[in-house]
Amino acid sequence: MISIVLFGTGNLATHLFKALLKAEKFKVVQVYNHKPESLDFFKEKTNTTTNLAEVVPADIYLVALKDDVIPVLAKKLIYKNALVVHTSGATPMSVYSNFEKFGVFYPLQTFSKNKTVDFKNIPICIEANNEVDLQILEQLALEITIKVYKISSEQRKVLHVAAVFVSNFVNYLYTEGQEICTRNKIPFEILHPLILETASKIIDLSPKEAQTGPAKRNDLEVINSHLELLNEEQQKIYKILTGSIQNLHGKEL
Amino acid sequence: MISIVLFGTGNLATHLFKALLKAEKFKVVQVYNHKPESLDFFKEKTNTTTNLAEVVPADIYLVALKDDVIPVLAKKLIYKNALVVHTSGATPMSVYSNFEKFGVFYPLQTFSKNKTVDFKNIPICIEANNEVDLQILEQLALEITIKVYKISSEQRKVLHVAAVFVSNFVNYLYTEGQEICTRNKIPFEILHPLILETASKIIDLSPKEAQTGPAKRNDLEVINSHLELLNEEQQKIYKILTGSIQNLHGKEL
Numbered sequence: 001m002i003s004i005v006l007f008g009t010g011n012l013a014t015h016l017f018k019a020l021l022k023a024e025k026f027k028v029v030q031v032y033n034h035k036p037e038s039l040d041f042f043k044e045k046t047n048t049t050t051n052l053a054e055v056v057p058a059d060i061y062l063v064a065l066k067d068d069v070i071p072v073l074a075k076k077l078i079y080k081n082a083l084v085v086h087t088s089g090a091t092p093m094s095v096y097s098n099f100e101k102f103g104v105f106y107p108l109q110t111f112s113k114n115k116t117v118d119f120k121n122i123p124i125c126i127e128a129n130n131e132v133d134l135q136i137l138e139q140l141a142l143e144i145t146i147k148v149y150k151i152s153s154e155q156r157k158v159l160h161v162a163a164v165f166v167s168n169f170v171n172y173l174y175t176e177g178q179e180i181c182t183r184n185k186i187p188f189e190i191l192h193p194l195i196l197e198t199a200s201k202i203i204d205l206s207p208k209e210a211q212t213g214p215a216k217r218n219d220l221e222v223i224n225s226h227l228e229l230l231n232e233e234q235q236k237i238y239k240i241l242t243g244s245i246q247n248l249h250g251k252e253l
Numbered sequence: 254m255i256s257i258v259l260f261g262t263g264n265l266a267t268h269l270f271k272a273l274l275k276a277e278k279f280k281v282v283q284v285y286n287h288k289p290e291s292l293d294f295f296k297e298k299t300n301t302t303t304n305l306a307e308v309v310p311a312d313i314y315l316v317a318l319k320d321d322v323i324p325v326l327a328k329k330l331i332y333k334n335a336l337v338v339h340t341s342g343a344t345p346m347s348v349y350s351n352f353e354k355f356g357v358f359y360p361l362q363t364f365s366k367n368k369t370v371d372f373k374n375i376p377i378c379i380e381a382n383n384e385v386d387l388q389i390l391e392q393l394a395l396e397i398t399i400k401v402y403k404i405s406s407e408q409r410k411v412l413h414v415a416a417v418f419v420s421n422f423v424n425y426l427y428t429e430g431q432e433i434c435t436r437n438k439i440p441f442e443i444l445h446p447l448i449l450e451t452a453s454k455i456i457d458l459s460p461k462e463a464q465t466g467p468a469k470r471n472d473l474e475v476i477n478s479h480l481e482l483l484n485e486e487q488q489k490i491y492k493i494l495t496g497s498i499q500n501l502h503g504k505e506l
Contacts, residue, residue, distance in 0.1 A: 090475060108443060110450055110465055123443045149443055158437040159444070161479045165487075166430035166444050167451040168466030169494045170423045175460040175501065177419035184411040190361060190376045190402055191412070191419050192456055197363055198420040199452035203445055207428040212363055213421030222343055226414045233497055234418075240493055241422045244486055248428065 002136065003029045005055055005082075007073065008064035009038040012087060012107065016064060016144065017042065019119050023143040030056050052076045059083065060140070062105065071095050083133050089160045092153045093127050103128030103137055106156060107145075110167055119144055125151035125159070176234055208248070215245035255389065258283045258308055258335075260326065261317035262291040264364045265340060269317060269397065270295065272372050276396040283309050305329045312336065313393070315358065324348050336386050342413045345406045346380050356381030356390055359409060360398075363420055372397055378404035378412065429487055437482075461501070468498035 004020070006013055006028050013031075020028050031042040032049050039048040049055060057079045063070055063086040070086045074096055077084070083101040089108065096102035104127040107119075124141040126148060128134040134150065141148040151159065174195065178188040201210045214222040223242060227235055257273070259266055259281050266284075273281050284295040285302050292301040302308065310332045316323055316339040323339045327349055330337070336354040342361065349355035357380040360372075377394040379401060381387040387403065394401040404412065427448065431441045454463045467475040476495060480488055 109447055110454065121446050123446060125443070147443075147446075149440075151439070155437065155439055157478070158433060158482055159439060160475075161482050162430040162433040162439075162441075162444060163447055164466055164468075164479065164491075165426045165433065166448050168464070168468060168498070169426050169490075170448075170451055171455070171460050171464055172468075172494055172498050172501075173418045173422050173426070174455050175464065176497075177415040178460055180411060180415040180418065184408065186404070186408055186412060186415075187402075188415075190378070190400075191415060193374050193376060193400075194362055194416055195419050195423075195452050195455065198423055199448050201363065202424070202427050202448065207424050207431055210363075211421070211424055211428065213417055215417075215421060215425075222413075225410070226417065229411055229414050233500070236493060237422075237497065238417075240489060241425055244490065245421070245425050247486070248425075 002026050002060060002140075003058040004060045004062050005030045005032060005058045006062050006064065007032045008087075009033040009035075009042065010064065013064035014041065015119055016062070016087075016107075017045075019144040021045070023140075026060075026140055026143060029058055053078070055079070057082070060085065060136070063087065067091050074098055083128070083136065085128075085137065089125075089156060089163070093129065094153070097129070101128070101130065101133050103133055104153070104156070105137055105141065106151075108159065108163065120146060123147040123149055125149045125156060127151060127153060127156070173237075176237065180229070180234070211245065211249065213245070215242040216249050218246060255279050255313065255393075256282045256311040257313045257315050258285060258311045259315050259317065260285045262286040262288075262295065263317065265360065266317035267294065268364075268372055269315070269340075269360075270298075272397040274298070276393075279313075279393055279396060282311055306331070308332070310335070313338065313389070316340065320344050327351055336381070336389065338381075338390065342378075342409060342416070346382065347406070350382070354381070354383065354386050356386055357406070357409070358390055358394065359404075361412065361416065373399060376400040376402055378402045378409060380404060380406060380409070426490075429490065433482070433487070464498065464502065466498070468495040469502050471499060 002025055017028055020026055028046055030047040032055055033039055034050055036050050042048050061082045061084045067088050067090055070091050080099055084096045084099045085103040085105045087105055089106050093104050106125040107122050109122045122145050124145050126137040126141055128137055138148055181188045255278055270281055273279055281299050283300045286292055287303055289303050295301050314335045314337045320341050320343055323344050333352055337349045337352045338356040338358045340358055342359050346357050359378040360375050362375045375398050377398050379390040379394055381390055391401055434441045483491055
């Protein structure tokens with residue numbers, strides 16, 4: 001049995017804890033958070049503490065805290081033989097290099113407060129400063145998901161940029177789509193099935209193959225009539241993305 | 254029984270035909286297409302023709318052809334008592350105003366050759382030049398989907414622009430995300446679950462609520478480190494969308 005102390009009680013920490021309840025080789029022996037009330041859910045199921053000095057020795061310290069708190073633990077944890085890993089996409093592995101064994105255990109997903117997530121298909125990106133611990137992290141990840149990737153800190157940074165394009169920026173385009181609908185008194189929900197289909201399409205097709213629309217067809221009449229319906233900000237975005245699509249698909253304005 | 258002649262044998266026409274096989278009040282009595290081989294699928298199930306002069310009289314002429322062919326039928330169809338409707342998002346209803354009864358029957362979805370689509374949740378936007386025929390189109394749409402919207406030609410144009418943002422442009426951002434991954438030898442599939450979750454999130458949350466990422470947090474350190482990893486085109490897009498998100502969420506560079 002490999003023992004784990006879990007730091008954090010947020011959405012991700014809670015999901016990880018639940019998934020690990022069923023694990024055979026791993027056991028969460030303690031949960032830490034500085035706020036007592038946040039530990040309520042965990043109290044009945046395992047040992048908990050709000051005091052870093054009371055953290056018990058364990059095989060793995062799994063740190064699911066915010067980016068700015070992650071480095072704080074590097075100094076405050078007394079027991080130095082644990083494998084210390086954090087769950088952040090943006091923080092380098094080296095933040096815990098004052099421990100002998102350290103790594104990263106990064107689930108690549110967008111977590112929102114009011115939306116539950118099915119964990120078993122979430123990719124978990126792992127990294128460790130030695131091969132033995134990388135294998136332990138792989139076993140741990142396989143308790144939670146079927147998708148485990150060995151990813152270096154440099155690759156994780158690249159993944160994070162790509163994620164900004166396909167998630168943060170995409171969500172912003174949804175926001176503009178909603179603004180256009182709302183301003184014209186059209187319910188945005190009409191577009192929900194299109195949004196879901198556009199996303200699920202690229203599981204089967206490459207996004208380049210899946211591209212459709214007036215920019216790809218170089219349909220200038222439609223493009224110009226669209227621009228008339230947009231505000232200044234939207235026109236700017238429409239022009240730049242239309243131009244990019246035309247460049248990629250070999251056509252010019 | 255309301256009789257229908259279906260014009261077209263493409264993806265949409267085929268989906269519509271299959272859905273209408275189960276209809277109680279409607280029956281496709283003939284399918285037209287100019288290419289004989291495209292009629293193979295339909296031959297065993299109904300009457301077919303490649304000759305416009307052989308088109309039979311019917312209650313509804315349902316035109317699921319490409320935008321540029323739609324107006325051609327306006328002149329060539331001899332039987333003028335049918336309710337003539339097309340399935341296009343971009344063509345105005347008035348293209349068939351030489352008929353007494355005309356309208357639009359527009360399923361709002363992205364159809365790709367190699368990807369089947371579940372029709373029962375696809376919104377169908379209907380429009381007609383009179384109330385009686387609008388109700389007939391509503392009944393027809395309800396045979397296929399539970400989501401029917403009465404949408405004017407003007408609103409349909411707005412919907413089409415919004416669809417460009419949430420589908421065509423979104424797909425282009427997927428393309429850039431894939432390019433970033435491929436260039437750095439990271440499998441794009443790692444991002445698939447994130448893409449699906451980003452899309453399905455906005456069914457429960459408004460996109461404005463769902464926004465996350467460095468632009469929203471105004472995390473300049475991360476933003477600058479991201480820009481270094483991008484090509485010129487991607488930097489342009491990154492900067493403009495980051496600026497827009499910061500404007501919307503009340504922060505400045």
